[in-house]
Amino acid sequence: MDSGNQSFSAPEGAGRLSLLAAAETYLERSGVADGRNHAEWLLGHVLSVARAELYLRGDEPISDAAAAEFAALVMRRAAGEPTQYILGETEFYSLKFTCDRRALIPRPETELLVDRALALAKEAAGKPYSLLDLGTGSGCIAVSLAVHLPELQIVAGDLKDSAIELARINAKRHGVAERIEFRVSDLFSEIPESFDLIAANLPYVPSVDRSVLQREVRDWEPAWALFAGTDGLEFLEPAIRRAPDHIWPGGHLVLEIGAGQLSAVRGLMEATSRFTDIIHVTDYQGHPRVVVARRY
Numbered sequence: 001m002d003s004g005n006q007s008f009s010a011p012e013g014a015g016r017l018s019l020l021a022a023a024e025t026y027l028e029r030s031g032v033a034d035g036r037n038h039a040e041w042l043l044g045h046v047l048s049v050a051r052a053e054l055y056l057r058g059d060e061p062i063s064d065a066a067a068a069e070f071a072a073l074v075m076r077r078a079a080g081e082p083t084q085y086i087l088g089e090t091e092f093y094s095l096k097f098t099c100d101r102r103a104l105i106p107r108p109e110t111e112l113l114v115d116r117a118l119a120l121a122k123e124a125a126g127k128p129y130s131l132l133d134l135g136t137g138s139g140c141i142a143v144s145l146a147v148h149l150p151e152l153q154i155v156a157g158d159l160k161d162s163a164i165e166l167a168r169i170n171a172k173r174h175g176v177a178e179r180i181e182f183r184v185s186d187l188f189s190e191i192p193e194s195f196d197l198i199a200a201n202l203p204y205v206p207s208v209d210r211s212v213l214q215r216e217v218r219d220w221e222p223a224w225a226l227f228a229g230t231d232g233l234e235f236l237e238p239a240i241r242r243a244p245d246h247i248w249p250g251g252h253l254v255l256e257i258g259a260g261q262l263s264a265v266r267g268l269m270e271a272t273s274r275f276t277d278i279i280h281v282t283d284y285q286g287h288p289r290v291v292v293a294r295r296y
Contacts, residue, residue, distance in 0.1 A: 008074045010067035017058035019043065019067070023074045030078035031215075038083050042073045045087050082216045093144040097170050102162040103137035104225045109283045110201055112290045113256050114144050116281060117199045120252050120292075121149055124196065132157070132191065132246070134200035134239065136182070137225060139167025141199055146176035155195070157185035160224065187235070188242055196251040198243055204258040206232040232258050237268055244274035247295040255291045262288040269293050 008026045010019050020039045027035030040051045046069050047054070047062065062070070076086050082105060084090040090099045092106035093114055099105055121129055129152060133142035136156035146154055158164050164182045171177040183190045207227045210218060217226070228234040236255065243253050253275065257265050262280055269275040275293040283289035 008071050008078065010062075010071050013061050014067070015059040015061050016043065016047075016054050019062065019070065020054065023070070026074060027078055032077060038077055039074065041083050041087065042077065043070055046070045046073065080215045080219055082220055085220060092140045095140075095144060095147060095174060097138055097140050097143070098166065098173060099138060100166065101220065101222060102160070102166040104221050106138055106140040109289050110140065110256055112281050112283060113199060113201060113254055114141055116290055116292055117141070117145060117197060117254050118148055120197055120254070121145070121152060126151075129197070130193075130195040130248075131155070132195045132198045134187065134191075134198055135159075135202040135225075135235070136167050137163050137201070139170040139180070139182075141201060142167065142180050143170050143174050143176055145199075146171070146179050147174055150179075152179065154180045155183065155191060155193075156180050157183045157187075157191050159184070159186050160222075163225070187239055188246055191246065194246050194248050194251075196248055197254065198247055198252075199254045200239055201256040202235040202239055203228040204232045204236055204256070204261060206230055206258075231264070232261060233264060233268075236261070236265060240265065240268045241272060244272055244295055249295060251295050253293050253295065256289060257291055259287050262291065265291050 011022060020043060023039035024035040027038055032038060040054060043054060044051045046066050073086055077083055084099045084105045085101060088099060089096050090105055093111050097106055131152060131154045133154060133156040136142050136158045139156060142154050142156040146152060156167060161184050164184055168182055171180050185191050203226055205226045205228060207230055247253060266278055269278055274296050276296055277294040279292050280288040281290040
């Protein structure tokens with residue numbers, strides 16, 4: 001049964017647990033997987049409590065105003081709007097990031113890219129180190145690295161002014177805005193200098209995969225930050241080809257890639273004849289997700 005066109009209202013006098021159960025049923029009938037988790041996030045937001053605290057006084061009824069607010073949020077989620085956009089924030093690398101339709105929702109897989117970039121930067125052992133976050137989006141990569149490496153100066157670029165605005169908000173939120181230089185740039189168009197490391201989470205979803213994406217992704221997240229031509233390499237290919245001119249010898253390129261793209265990406269790196277030590281990192285499902293290469 002699809003409940004998406006039916007309104008949701010909190011049972012009168014319902015306690016927290018019964019309210020969560022009703023919302024879970026409504027969301028899952030509307031096609032939302034893990035309805036309980038989303039209901040917990042939304043109710044915790046309305047009541048300004050941690051999700052675990054919802055169960056401490058499970059029979060305690062909530063106010064009519066809070067119930068109405070919760071019902072409105074549940075209906076937005078049932079209609080397909082991602083919970084992260086509804087709440088206006090999400091967690092990434094143990095930090096809270098402002099999150100809206102100006103950029104993709106930061107995902108756990110991208111934390112693997114941050115892990116690798118962080119490890120490489122730490123290997124510099126106090127030496128001057130420069131880093132570029134190419135395709136910064138929400139700024140989650142640049143900000144996370146700046147928070148964990150206080151001495152690091154970072155350049156972060158994105159094609160969209162709107163994404164840069166959001167990234168600036170997140171940099172200010174975490175007190176690192178003065179250590180990140182943001183530029184509106186079509187790949188390297190406004191970034192002529194070289195770096196010790198380039199980290200890039202560029203669009204890589206093949207346009208032919210649009211129909212199989214979850215509706216939350218397909219209908220709500222910005223298409224320009226998702227799709228990259230019929231093979232998903234529209235941005236990865238020129239970035240890989242041009243990156244050696246912007247990486248110091250011995251520096252690194254760290255890329256996030258999509259499912260089934262490892263062979264093509266490795267081939268592109270090898271074709272430049274300027275990358276070596278090419279390795280990959282698998283994600284939580286065992287798929288190659290991050291590719292690392294050292295520049296000759």
